[in-house]
Amino acid sequence: MDQQPDYSKYSEQELRQVRKHIDADRYPERVAEIEARLTALAAVPRDTTSVDEDLSPVTSARLWRRAVAFVLDFALLGIVGAIAGACLYEPLTVLGPWGRVLGFAIATAYFGVSQSHVGDGQSLGMKVLGLRVVTASGTPLSVGASLLRAGIFCLSYFLGSLPSAFSGLNAWVASALSMLIFGVGACSTYLLIFNRKTRQTLHDLAVGAFVVNDARGPLALPTERVWRGHAAIVTAALVAFCVAGVWMALPGSLGDMLRVRQAVMSLPGVSNASVMLNYGPQNARTLSVTAVTDASAQNPEALARRVAKAALENYANVDQMKTVTVTLSSGFDIGIAQVWRSVNYVRTPREWRAR
Known part of the structure; x- marks a missing residue:
């Protein structure tokens, strides 16, 4: 519910500014009060010693x-x-x-x-x-x-x-x-x-x-x-x-990364995931998959293999990658603070398939 303003504390300039912006249809009683207040102020002799003009106006902030x-x-x-x-x-x-x-x-x-x-x-x-x-x-x-x-x-x-x-x-x-x-x-x-x-x-x-x-x-x-x-x-x-x-989300590099992310997030023990494509020297590419694990993830090495398998099955050009990096992270991110503890597994696509 809107707070009723106390117009008796407003200066004449403030009242005129409010009258210019106020929704007369929604607040007819406020309009009447403002106009009555302006009329009353107009009847009061001007105080030439007023310092109101010397005060800094209330303007929009930079x-x-x-x-x-x-x-x-x-x-x-x-x-x-x-x-x-x-x-x-x-x-x-x-x-x-x-x-x-x-x-x-x-x-x-x-x-x-x-x-x-x-x-x-x-x-x-x-x-x-x-x-x-x-x-x-x-x-x-x-x-x-x-x-x-x-x-x-x-x-x-x-x-x-x-x-x-x-x-x-x-x-x-x-x-x-x-x-x-x-x-x-x-x-x-x-x-x-x-x-x-x-x-x-x-x-x-x-x-x-x-x-x-x-x-x-x-x-x-x-x-x-x-x-x-x-x-x-x-x-x-x-x-x-x-x-x-x-x-x-269409098929292609970005769409494949989205599908890898969703596939990884569907794995038991994973609460969140992110996927990135990194470029190294001589245009060598690395697919990096980060999986945020929860308390149910008891075997990190086995979970890393399942994450890599999800990447191999859902990223079309994964064999062109120099390496596939799987990062298992535990911690939290609440926007105003975050703490992570991570372990990395770096292998080629062929090495991941051999496991």
């Missing part, structure tokens, strides 16, 4: 300030993650790819609550940099709106690889979903850099939020609308990311 605030916030989350990893290592290793979901929940809760009216619109990084998240009327976001904004902000980094972690999901669908989630992050970055009119990015626009300098002067938010070309570019980019995801 890109570098937002970036530094984020770095500070993520450093704090990293400290929390490191402490959690030291105290809860064993439980976290059981999560496998779901560890990223835990990290997503922690980060979303941190940003969502601190940047709502509960934290007066400021996370720790924003407090240090003198920034604040507000609505068009200058008030802090509700907790629900702020959590939605934070969820969109954290989505790409934490959950981009999650769809492909489901071995039963169609490879085309998993790849398209992963690329779409990645595209959300890419489009947010694009808007952050190029939307110079309102300085809003994707998660800001979703809830009508602005990141402003924490000043005491009159509200001076941008009055211009976002350029329509940005909407067209973002829409086209998201469609392109989905198409790229489908293309990556």
Whole structure:
């Protein structure tokens, strides 16, 4: 539920700014209160000694300030993650790819609550940099709106690889979903850099939020609308990311790697996997398969052979590889912290088949 603003504390400039942006159909009683307040202020003799004009206006924050605030916030989350990893290592290793979901929940809760009216619109990084998240009327976001904004902000980094972690999901669908989630992050970055009119990015626009300098002067938010070309570019980019995801799953190098990954993840004792194609001297190629193991993996050497077999059966040109490297890793990755313990097995395709 929206918090009722106390307009008696607003200056005349702030009231006029709010009146310009407010949804009159949704908040007719607020419009009436604002107009009554403006009328009352107009009847009061002007105080020529007022220092309101000398105060710095509340304007949209610059890109570098937002970036530094984020770095500070993520450093704090990293400290929390490191402490959690030291105290809860064993439980976290059981999560496998779901560890990223835990990290997503922690980060979303941190940003969502601190940047709502509960934290007066400021996370720790924003407090240090003198920034604040507000609505068009200058008030802090509700907790629900702020959590939605934070969820969109954290989505790409934490959950981009999650769809492909489901071995039963169609490879085309998993790849398209992963690329779409990645595209959300890419489009947010694009808007952050190029939307110079309102300085809003994707998660800001979703809830009508602005990141402003924490000043005491009159509200001076941008009055211009976002350029329509940005909407067209973002829409086209998201469609392109989905198409790229489908293309990556087609038969060929990338499609084969996706199939190897899903085959490895279906093995008992494996909770997650990744596949890479590396190039060495004289264009020598190496297929590298990393399998994240759980507590049920009792025989590492036998599991390494099963992982290599999955690679040999699902990668069409595997015999052209100089070596196939299998890495068995145990540990956790929750996005804000990760710890891995690994062992490598490096053999040629022929050597793997001989075992």
